[in-house]
Amino acid sequence: MRTQVAIIGAGPAGLLLGQLLHEAGIDNVIVERQSADYVLGRIRAGVLEQVTMDLLAQARVDARAQAEGLPHDGIELLFQGARHRIDLHGLTDGRRVTVYGQTEVTRDLMAAREAAGLHTFYNADRVALHDFDSAQPRVDFVQDGVARTIDCDFIAGCDGFHGVSRASVPPAALQLYEKVYPFGWLGVLADVPPVSHELIYANTARGFALCSMRSTTRSRYYVQVPVDERVERWSDEAFWNELRVRLDSEARERLVTGPSLEKSIAPLRSFVAEPLRFGSLFLAGDAAHIVPPTGAKGLNLAAADVGYLSRALEIFYRERSPSALDRYSDLCLRRVWKAERFSWWFTSLMHRFPDTGEFGQKIQEAELDYLVHSPAASTALAENYVGLPLEDF
Structure with a gap:
């Protein structure tokens, strides 16, 4: 089989890239090691920046997100x-975020790809x-016992932290940066x-707590737990009791509890691999x-990564110039490291660290007090939260 771009991974990144390339007239095939149902069953975040909403619109898959998503003009600390x-809205000249679950984004992208008749190989085994470098x-890969080969111009590795794409790169060609946090999030x-x-x-x-939602009738809540905590130790009642004591009095009174649809513990880490291009692999x-x-x-x-990559590939095929592809890694990493910094800072500000004690708690409270009363500090938080704009090639 021959295509222009082989995309590894059918999560939202790979699916969005495929749809953006399709809209640009660039042929692509997606290879995914899991089933479609498994991909849809993964519970993930649901706060979309305006950049992401714009890319969904460019891919012509934003109708349901626009109709059912919840625009948010602020957050509460x-x-x-x-x-x-x-x-957020007032401090960033009218920008906002939209709450729309990642599962729904994936569902919309899958439906659009199927409607367009594009090739997606699920349950792909032994992907190599x-x-x-040429x-x-x-x-x-092997699917249903049949060996298959896809010849292509480029490979886009969108298959996640444990995927084959980064693992295929010679270790000497990679520089890895990582910070593992001493706690996780218990989510319901x-x-x-x-x-x-x-x-x-x-x-x-x-410790930290987060009150979020997926819709006006479905909520997502988190509490900070030790990194070695086990989800089996938490009944629904225990979770709701712990969340309740971490809230203010008004929120405690408004909190509605119920049986959990899903309960899990997610470890927290910061990680970056550099560079993001290895010959024909991105x-x-x-x-x-x-x-x-x-x-x-x-x-x-x-979404920003595949926005850059789709644009760079469009320029390559239209102008037969590799200049944009040559800038892909640098442009992405500039944005990635700014987001890494913000996520590290916000995590450090909001969580209880086991080695800082009461002094650390007082420092956090002093910084939070400054943050909410300083227009400059509040603006910096708002600008980063709603998302920094994409740079041009």
């Missing part, structure tokens, strides 16, 4: 028992990338109305970088 609102790369998804119409980020002496999304979820940057960074 809770510390010392009181909430303080950060006016070959000759990406102008004739190929992807080999439940069909209950949100405690607030905007997200609440809570800093408490018992890394994007979680294959290239991981951020702690505090700043809601994971999906948005992945």
Whole structure:
């Protein structure tokens, strides 16, 4: 089989890249080791920057996100028992974020790809990338016991942190940067109305908490737990009791509890691999970088990566010039490291660290007090939260 771009991974990054390339008239094939149902079953974040919404519109898959997504003009920071609102819309000249679940983004992209009749190989086994240091790369895999080969011009590695794409790069060609945090997030998804119409980020002496939502009837809540905590130790009742004591009095009264639809613990890490290009292979999304979820940057960074990559490939095929492809890694990494910095800072500000004690808690509270009362500090938070714009090639 022959295509212009072979995309490894059918998560939102790979699917969005495929749709953007399709709109630009560039042929592409997606190879995914899991089933479509498995991909759809993964519970992930749901705060979309305007850049991501714009890319969904460019891919012509934004209709449901526009109709059903929840525009958010602010967030609330809770510390010392009181909430303080950060006016995202007012501090950023009218920008905002949209709450729309990553599962729904994936569902929309899958439907659009199927409607366009584009090739996606699910349940691909033994995926292997070959000759990406040349102008004739190929992807080999086995599906339903049949060996297949895709010859292509380029390979886009959108297959996540544990995928084959980054693992195929010689270790000597990679520079890895990583920070592992000493805690995780215990998260619960439940069909209950949100405690607030905007997200609440809570800093408490018992640890961090986040009140989020997927819709007006489905909520997503998190509490900070030790890194070695096990989800089996937490009943629904225990979770709701712990969340309740980390909230302010008004939120406690408004909190509606119910049976969990999903409960899991996510470890937190910051990770970057450099560079993002290796000949004909380009890394994007979680294959290239991981951020702690505090700043809601994971999906948005992945979307920005494939936005850059689709544009660079469009320029290459239209102008037969590699100049934009040559700049892909540098442009992405400039944005990635700014998002890494913001996510690290916001995580450090909002979480309880085991080695800082009461002094560390007081320092956090002092910084939060400065943050919510300083227009300059609030603006810096708002600008980073709604997302930095994409640079031009």
